[in-house]
Amino acid sequence: MKILTGNDLRSGDVVWWTGARWSRHVEDAFDVGENGERIAREEEAARRVNVPYVIDAVATPEGPRPAHIKDRVRALGPTVRIDLTLKPADPAAGSWVI
Amino acid sequence: MYKYDQYDQSIVDTRVAEFRDQVERRLSGALSEDQFKPLRLMNGLYLQLHAYMLRVAVPYGTLDSRQMRMLGHIARKYDRGYGHFTTRQNIQYNWIKLEDAPDILAELATVEMHAIQTSGNCIRNISSDQFAGAAADEVTDPRPWAELLRQWSSFHPEFSYLPRKFKIAVIASAQDRAAMRLHDIGIEIVDRDGEHGARIFVGGGMGRTPMIAPEIRDFVPLADLLSYLEACLRVYNRHGRRDNIYKARIKILIHEIGADAYRDQVEAEFTQVKALGIDPPQAEFDRIAAFFAPPPFDVSASDVLDRSDPDFAVWLDQNVSAHKVPGYAVATISLKPVGGIPGDATAEQIDVMADLAERYSFDECRVTHAQNIVLPHVCKSDLHAVWSALSDAGLAEANLDLISDIIACPGLDYCSLANARSIPVAQKIATRFADLGRQRELGELKLKISGCINACGHHHAGHIGILGVDKKGTENYQLSLGGSGAEDVSLAKITGPGFDEDGVVDAVEKVTDCYLSLREDGERFVDTYRRVGMEPFKAVLYG
Numbered sequence: 001m002k003i004l005t006g007n008d009l010r011s012g013d014v015v016w017w018t019g020a021r022w023s024r025h026v027e028d029a030f031d032v033g034e035n036g037e038r039i040a041r042e043e044e045a046a047r048r049v050n051v052p053y054v055i056d057a058v059a060t061p062e063g064p065r066p067a068h069i070k071d072r073v074r075a076l077g078p079t080v081r082i083d084l085t086l087k088p089a090d091p092a093a094g095s096w097v098i
Numbered sequence: 099m100y101k102y103d104q105y106d107q108s109i110v111d112t113r114v115a116e117f118r119d120q121v122e123r124r125l126s127g128a129l130s131e132d133q134f135k136p137l138r139l140m141n142g143l144y145l146q147l148h149a150y151m152l153r154v155a156v157p158y159g160t161l162d163s164r165q166m167r168m169l170g171h172i173a174r175k176y177d178r179g180y181g182h183f184t185t186r187q188n189i190q191y192n193w194i195k196l197e198d199a200p201d202i203l204a205e206l207a208t209v210e211m212h213a214i215q216t217s218g219n220c221i222r223n224i225s226s227d228q229f230a231g232a233a234a235d236e237v238t239d240p241r242p243w244a245e246l247l248r249q250w251s252s253f254h255p256e257f258s259y260l261p262r263k264f265k266i267a268v269i270a271s272a273q274d275r276a277a278m279r280l281h282d283i284g285i286e287i288v289d290r291d292g293e294h295g296a297r298i299f300v301g302g303g304m305g306r307t308p309m310i311a312p313e314i315r316d317f318v319p320l321a322d323l324l325s326y327l328e329a330c331l332r333v334y335n336r337h338g339r340r341d342n343i344y345k346a347r348i349k350i351l352i353h354e355i356g357a358d359a360y361r362d363q364v365e366a367e368f369t370q371v372k373a374l375g376i377d378p379p380q381a382e383f384d385r386i387a388a389f390f391a392p393p394p395f396d397v398s399a400s401d402v403l404d405r406s407d408p409d410f411a412v413w414l415d416q417n418v419s420a421h422k423v424p425g426y427a428v429a430t431i432s433l434k435p436v437g438g439i440p441g442d443a444t445a446e447q448i449d450v451m452a453d454l455a456e457r458y459s460f461d462e463c464r465v466t467h468a469q470n471i472v473l474p475h476v477c478k479s480d481l482h483a484v485w486s487a488l489s490d491a492g493l494a495e496a497n498l499d500l501i502s503d504i505i506a507c508p509g510l511d512y513c514s515l516a517n518a519r520s521i522p523v524a525q526k527i528a529t530r531f532a533d534l535g536r537q538r539e540l541g542e543l544k545l546k547i548s549g550c551i552n553a554c555g556h557h558h559a560g561h562i563g564i565l566g567v568d569k570k571g572t573e574n575y576q577l578s579l580g581g582s583g584a585e586d587v588s589l590a591k592i593t594g595p596g597f598d599e600d601g602v603v604d605a606v607e608k609v610t611d612c613y614l615s616l617r618e619d620g621e622r623f624v625d626t627y628r629r630v631g632m633e634p635f636k637a638v639l640y641g
Contacts, residue, residue: 010125011195012149047127051145068571070510073519074147078511080439080521084178084193 003029003064004036005071006043006052014074015049022049024086026075027063065096072097099162099462100245100389102210109253110207113214117141118200125197142213143199147514150194153216154206158226158244158268159187159465163456166463168209170448176202181448183433183441185505185556186265187225187465188216192512214252219260221251221331225267227275228430228464231390232474234422237289240270242387243296243323246378249386250324257331261338262346264331265303277467277583279311280304280559282348283330288317295319300330300360301352304553308589309349312357314364322368324377329367333360392423393460399425399477410485412534413496418481427478429459431471431488432495432503436532439521440506441469443493450491458484467583468505468544470498500537501545501610502528505556509549509566510573516549518566518573519599523547526603531610540610543623544582559583561624562609563590564602575602579609579635580627588624591632594640605639612638 003026004017015022017039019030032039036054043049056067066072077085079094087093102110117137124134138144142153154169161169169189173181176198177191184190194202206212215222224244231239247266251257257264267276270287278284284299295317302311318326337355339345352360401424405411419428431451434440443451451471455463458480459473466472476484488494497503504527507513509520524547531537546560550567557563563578574596581590597605610623612635617626627635 007145007149010197012145012193014148044131047125050131069573070147070516073510077148078521079519080511080525 001031001057001059001064002033002036002054003057003066004032004039004052004054005029005066005074006040006049009047009050012050016075017043017052026066029057029064031059031064060096062096069098099160100157100386107207107210110210110212110214113141113212114200114203114207117203121196121200136218138196138199139217140214141199141203142216143194143196144217145514146192147510147512149192150196150199151190151192151512152194152199152202152213153184153188153190154211154213155216155223156188156211156465157248158224158230158241159228159467160230160241161455161463161465162461163452163463165209165211166448166452166455168206168211170445170452172202172205173448174445180442180444182439182508183443183465183469183471185467185469185507185554186216186223187228187467188223189465192508217263218258219262219264220258221254221260221264221266224248224251225265225276225281225467227269227271228466228472229275229419229428229474230270230464231392232421232426232428233271233273234420235273236271236422237287238270238294239387239390240268240285240287241390242383243285243287243320244268245386245389246324246383247327250327257335260331260335261340262343262348264334264348266327272585274583274585274587275466277556277559277587279587280308280556280583281311283327284311285323287320290317293319296323296326298326298330301349301357303347303349304556304558305347306344306551306553307347307350307353308553308558309353310587310589311349312352314357314361321377321380322372325372325374326364326368328371328376329364332367332371333363393462393475395423395426395475396477397423397425399423400479401425403478403481407482409496410482412538413485413494414481416496416500416538417498421475423475425478427476427481429473429476429481429484430466430498431473431493432497433470433493434497434503434528435492435495436497436502436528437525438528440504440524443471447491447493450487450493454484454487468503470503496534497537499542499544500534501531501540501543502537503544504528505544505546505560507548507550507555509547509555513549513554515552516566517568518549518575520547520549520555520564520566523564523566523575523599523602526599527606530603530607540614541622543610545606546581556583557581558589559587560590561622561627562606564606567596569596573599575599577602577605577609577639579632580624582624586624588628593632593636608638609635
């Protein structure tokens, strides 16, 4: 599957396209199929996202996971500071990153 | 400490106002990202893996307590409670919001700080010896010259759009604590028959094509220094490759045409430039130098130290260096706790270091290129109090220049350029060698880790270097041996095939065990490597 990611223009937060809006959680990401580039252009023009790009992902029971480690690190946060990730209460949160 | 005059302050304040307007136009849509990106980079604002990253300039690594406290305040108010001290003697924040960036720059400007020229193809922050003004072995304090170069290079109209970024280091000791010959221009101030001049090295650097800078001039009278550097930059600006980013650094130009041909062009250009009269009058240099006058040392300060506390004694032996004034010492604060992130400090730790600088070091501290902090002028009788306060703050690791004092770039955990993570490898190696007795048995051993070929972690200059690469989508780590960024400068050589994350930790241990079995009396790791060569180490690594 292909999913669309970028950074929120104002905050810089990593965000994922859900099909209708941008979410901070990769689990919400939506399979954009062949429409990723078009959505990226529209959303960037509307200043709802910064530097959006399409990546390959794998569907899992827990939701989409980026295929490449770099985007998995983007999705969770730094692997060396679990306290700063999106799931600080879950010490196993990073188990799918590496 | 140099203090801004009205011109300095006006320039920085004006830049803040300009950037505030640019951010507003970006947020309103008047500027696209393509239009805005070069503007934010001119103010040190990158878009990294998780958020905007702001790199703040610390000229030649020197800070007073007011500035240091501001760095803690920025970490606390605008970031996530910490900052990362870098190999360029700067600090960077990893979690900045674009809409906050103008306010951050405005707050920095109140303490004479900014983020100008921390990015872009310009002359970057001038780096220097973190022991400047305190080192027992220095010819003179190099910082007035570094400050002169800062003023010369900031907004230099001819050198604002060079072929690539440009880095200059200034030292004034035979002992190189600034990796001088791994800069685009390295300057060593020397004394020749009572006259101070500069040895000029041009064309060093790391990255994908590491080079040691060759000497271009063995003595430039300091009265001619700016003219000579202007000539060096002009030749590069004229001939440096702008068509290929990988061949754009001055090291490539000098490698291509040869040091002799480059020198000939610089000398011809120097003759022209000198006639322009850009070197400052002595009175102007004296004005700058006056800001770096020695602090009011207590000439009756005692040299006696109470070493009865064994932990304190170890810290003294490992992290405290000789000062040129009797009764004083230079204390290095390690930002490398075992298992910690090299170079990171919390806002609270930054405040502690600011307090100690104010109370015990004539209001001065320094950032080192090895990602540590220095208190340059501590009365020996105060060292125990300093150490106690550092211990309470988790800053008393007695591991300076030992295997756990690792330089590591942010790597794939933060950096959008990286291919592999650096920090976890540093943490695992430091943890493997956590026993301080074992570290001290190994002796001086500089281990440096980069998460990509750009070499921000200086792996080429590591006695042991590690480079993380992407191998078919997984992290792989190449090991190299024999580098040095010091006065015995050398480039490390790759041992052979790379390792996975745990494998490279094991490999480092095999290499150090091999060293212990081979070393002769008084040898550091790098000395043994240079004597015996690569083969014994390859044998234990690859069988």
